[in-house]
Amino acid sequence: MKRWLIGFMAAAMIVSGGSVVAADGGSSKHGGKPEYSEFCQDILASLQEKLNKTKDDRTKWQIRYYIDYFKKECSSNGSPTTSDSAKVAKDKEALRIGYREGDSAGSVTGPISLPTRGANGSKIAWRSSDRSVISDNGQKVTRHANADKRVKLTATLQLGRAKETKTFEVTVKRQGLSSQQKVALDAAALAISFNGGDRSDNVTQALKRLPLKGSNGSDIKWYSSAPQVISEDGLTVNRPANGAGDAAVRLTAIVRQGSAAQVKSFTLIVKQLHVSDADRARLDKSKLAIDFGGSDNAGSVTRPLDKLPTTGENGSTIVWSSSMPTVLSNDGKTLALPSGTSSMKIFMTAIITAGSYTDVKVFELTVKSALTDAERVAADMNALLVQFGSGDHISSVTKAIGLPDKGVNGSSVSWRSSNPSIVSDDGKTINRPANDTLVYMLATVRHNDVSDVKVFSLIVKART
Structure with a gap:
């Protein structure tokens, strides 16, 4: 009835x-x-x-x-009332699955919350497409050992005669792996990626960046058997000169997670250069640079140049010419700015010759009057730094420190420790105390009769 x-x-x-x-x-x-x-x-x-x-x-x-x-x-x-249909529609729109902290639809690792009643009164019944992975009520989640599992959860919302369904897809992640398993997986997946048409037996240019982290969280550190040919990050490749033969380089990766580690090696063949005279000259031109003295640069030359290269990496010969050799000599070793002149533009021209091909590269320099003693000391003070051991820094000193005895502009630097029993004056001896201790390192920067002091505050960590 x-x-x-x-x-x-x-x-x-x-x-x-x-x-x-x-x-x-x-x-x-x-x-x-x-x-x-x-x-x-x-x-x-x-x-x-x-x-x-x-x-x-x-x-x-x-x-x-x-x-x-x-x-x-x-x-x-x-028929269902308009009111019931509207309520069911609103509850369907608002329906969400609740995940425990850290989980999401794409990564389920534990029980989930499946609402059984909507805010507008709809009753909600759930059905799992795979009860062996997620139960209908979401409270039992079974993670498989070797693979992630996708499960569809279908909610049926009903109020009176109004009824609608809504389906959610979630991914239950596989069980956690041991560190050794994670390392093994990351090592197995590890590969080197090449640019252009390069491959392991035909390397002609920089590699794509070598991976430093595995997909399972392992840390990866790389070592090159010939870092002068392939750098340890793979971003620099120096091909052997024409006639020198190809170079075999072994890149070794140590894949580590906690105490678990695995080694994987790759052998790469870096092809020797086969270039024309014109290409050799152009390559050497592109890499050609002036080595400035101290803190000088092209916009401020105050002292003779440290080095003007006379040969290129690809065998070109390089001859230099100064636009004003009486001010800056052709070899860059003599600098004499005329009295009363504060600055002057000088052009250094490099003539690059490879076989029968010649190219030219011009450097524009601004020569400035030499620094006064006070300016020299101030510049050296500003550039002065303490050199720390691996992993150390100014707030955590555990190893010997490096203390420069000369500034980049020629000032002399002497050092004194506020507590030589912990840090010696030369920084070479560190006696770690029972508790973290503040030690001041005082640097006296001097040029002729001008001097100044710079203080570095170091925290020497307690011995463990």
Whole structure:
């Protein structure tokens, strides 16, 4: 018997005072939509009339209940109400899966929270596409040993006759691996990537950056058997000169995680240069640079140049010429700015010759008057640094330190420790104390009669 018919009979009993029943369950008279509508109007009118005449509060409450019931039932004619459908739609839109901290849809490692009721009243039932991985209620999650597993979770939302479904896809991550397993996987996956058309037996240019981390978290450190040919980061490749033959270089990777480690090596063949005279000259031109003295640069030359190369890496010969050799000599070893002149532009021209091919590269320099003693000391003070051992820094000293005895501009540097029993004056002896200790290193920078002091505050770490 339909629910509305049961309601009708109960309402009819109220309307008739207990003496009216529905003939044949109303099945023949009210089978079509027009008759159903007429029936609704009749029963609602009768209920309203009974309500107006009834004085008993309990009976009035019952009649109002059935009036509300039949209004909803009649308006839908047996279909979900617009109100229920809207509520289910809102609950569907808002429905989310709850994950424990650190988890997400793409990485599930533990139980998940599956809501069973929406904010608007919908009941929610869940079904897992793979109960061996995630149970229907989400509270049991089984991680497989060797592979991630994708699972679809389908939610069925229902309120009255309104019903909708929503599907979520999650990935349950495989079980955690031991450090040794992670290292083995990262070592197996480790490979070198090449640029252009290069390969392991034909390297002609820099490698792509060598990986420093495995996908399973292992640290990777690289070593080159010939860092002058292939640097340990792979970003510098110096091909052997024409006629020198190809170079075999072994790159060794140590893959480590905790106490677990594995070694993997790659042998690469770096091809010798096969270039024309013109290409050799152009290559040497592109790499040609002036080695300036101290802190000088092209925009401020205050002292003779340290070095002007006379041969290129690819065998070119290089001859230098100064635009004003009386100020800056052709070999760069003599600098004499005219008295009363604060600065002057000088052009140093390099003539690069490889076989029958010649090219030219011009450097524009600004020669400035020499530094005064005070300027020299100030510049050397500014550039002065303490050199720390591997892993150390100014706030964590555990090893001997390097203390320069000369500034980049020629000033002399002498050092004194505030606590020689912990750090010697020359920095070569470190006696680590029972507790972290502050030690001041005082550097006296001097040139002729001008001097100044720079203080470095070091924290010497306690012995362990």
